[in-house]
Amino acid sequence: MTDLAARMTGESRSAEDMLAQTADIVAASLKPLTVKIDLEGYYPKQVLQELGRAGAFMQHLPAVRAEQDHDMGAAIQAMSTVSHECMSTGFAMWCQDTCAWYLQNAANASLRETWLPRIANAEMLAGTGMSNPMKSYAGIEELRLKGKRVDGGYIVNGSLPWVSNLGDDHFFGTLFSLEGTQKHTVMALVDCASPGFSLRQSAHFTALEGTRTFACIFEDVFIADDMIIDDDGGAFLRRARTGIVLLQAGMAIGNIQSCIDLMLDAEPLLGHVNCFLDDRPDELQQDLDDATDAVMALAEEPFETEDDYFREVLQVRLNAAELALRASQSAMLHSGAKGYLNQAPAQRKLRESYFVAIVTPAIKHLRKELARLNEVA
Numbered sequence: 161m162t163d164l165a166a167r168m169t170g171e172s173r174s175a176e177d178m179l180a181q182t183a184d185i186v187a188a189s190l191k192p193l194t195v196k197i198d199l200e201g202y203y204p205k206q207v208l209q210e211l212g213r214a215g216a217f218m219q220h221l222p223a224v225r226a227e228q229d230h231d232m233g234a235a236i237q238a239m240s241t242v243s244h245e246c247m248s249t250g251f252a253m254w255c256q257d258t259c260a261w262y263l264q265n266a267a268n269a270s271l272r273e274t275w276l277p278r279i280a281n282a283e284m285l286a287g288t289g290m291s292n293p294m295k296s297y298a299g300i301e302e303l304r305l306k307g308k309r310v311d312g313g314y315i316v317n318g319s320l321p322w323v324s325n326l327g328d329d330h331f332f333g334t335l336f337s338l339e340g341t342q343k344h345t346v347m348a349l350v351d352c353a354s355p356g357f358s359l360r361q362s363a364h365f366t367a368l369e370g371t372r373t374f375a376c377i378f379e380d381v382f383i384a385d386d387m388i389i390d391d392d393g394g395a396f397l398r399r400a401r402t403g404i405v406l407l408q409a410g411m412a413i414g415n416i417q418s419c420i421d422l423m424l425d426a427e428p429l430l431g432h433v434n435c436f437l438d439d440r441p442d443e444l445q446q447d448l449d450d451a452t453d454a455v456m457a458l459a460e461e462p463f464e465t466e467d468d469y470f471r472e473v474l475q476v477r478l479n480a481a482e483l484a485l486r487a488s489q490s491a492m493l494h495s496g497a498k499g500y501l502n503q504a505p506a507q508r509k510l511r512e513s514y515f516v517a518i519v520t521p522a523i524k525h526l527r528k529e530l531a532r533l534n535e536v537a
């Protein structure tokens with residue numbers, strides 16, 4: 161057991177206990193807020209903190225759990241239970257889980273020791289600004305943050321258009337390029353209270369509005385060496401990428417299962433005519449069960465760095481995004497006019513499912529990366 165795990169033993173729960181508590185939190189605390197989160201952009205901070213206390217953000221972290229006890233599959237299941245009710249909250253969970261994953265994979269052990277316990281139990285809320293770096297590594301766009309080496313750290317400038325689960329007292333992980341070098345990048349943990357850093361609410365969204373998503377502006381922000389996760393950003397991303405992408409399956413699985421459940425709810429009243437629709441619930445359930453099995457199998461080796469493994473991860477992520485689109489469209493058609501009401505779950509699921517398809521890695525990004533990896537193989 162690591163020192164950190166020993167310190168946190170009192171707080172860690174078995175996966176079964178954590179999942180049971182997650183279901184209780186969803187029923188008692190989240191369900192009454194879902195429409196407010198979706199339509200008013202309410203940020204479910206207390207729910208996230210309750211989930212943190214239940215251990216939902218530490219299952220995938222060997223540094224805070226006993227080595228043999230970490231379980232990325234349980235982290236995905238918790239996110240899926242939450243996303244079944246509200247995918248905005250499920251996405252905020254992914255942000256928290258993923259920032260913790262960055263610290264789990266940090267080359268800087270003292271940074272991990274200092275911050276990981278507080279993120280793992282959600283005492284500190286955290287996000288991830290890695291969409292631009294991941295797209296940059298896939299040759300889709302240029303890196304938007306640039307750093308310059310100075311005494312004791314780096315000065316960083318630039319902006320990221322959208323980063324979620326943020327606030328003045330939150331932190332997030334991101335990556336910047338180093339001025340004067342070819343392709344050298346640095347991965348850092350950013351404190352939103354840093355001088356020169358600001359959060360700007362520059363947009364409102366058609367779904368996921370309750371995720372506290374801001375533009376992040378860096379104007380000569382000093383990031384000290386003790387906040388550097390890894391001064392080799394490329395190597396870091398290779399270590400962390402399998403976990404980053406696999407964890408997103410929690411959002412997809414919850415969204416798809418909830419769509420299937422909506423179709424089944426409509427069955428007593430509309431089954432006699434819904435049976436003429438495509439993508440019936442039994443068919444989608446079979447596809448979802450297959451996809452879930454594939455995710456859970458890959459989640460057993462979240463530290464795998466080989467390209468062949470990552471190709472499988474990208475493929476299941478792509479399948480999940482495509483299945484979410486099919487399932488949410490079918491849930492709308494199965495629900496009929498009732499699903500079109502502005503508080504109806506079916507239309508909310510539809511909007512949420514498009515986020516599974518566009519959040520980095522988006523469907524087009526996944527297909528581009530798969531084409532590249534298949535060419536290399």
Ligand SMILES: Cc1cc2nc3c(=O)[nH]c(=O)nc-3n(C[C@H](O)[C@H](O)[C@H](O)COP(=O)(O)OP(=O)(O)OC[C@H]3O[C@@H](n4cnc5c(N)ncnc54)[C@H](O)[C@@H]3O)c2cc1C
Pocket residue numbers: 255287288289290291292301321322323324325365367368369371373518519520522525
């Ligand atoms: C609700 C929401 C929450 C998000 N949360 C996060 C997060 O937590 N972390 C994260 O890293 N990413 C986040 N993103 C970004 C997301 O992961 C994708 O990068 C984004 O949806 C676009 O991906 P795409 O591949 O379709 O890019 P495209 O839409 O094809 O490309 C658009 C690119 O153009 C630029 N661009 C487009 N519109 C603007 C704008 N208004 N201002 C500035 N630049 C612009 C950006 O570089 C952007 O990546 C969020 C997006 C949304 C809609």
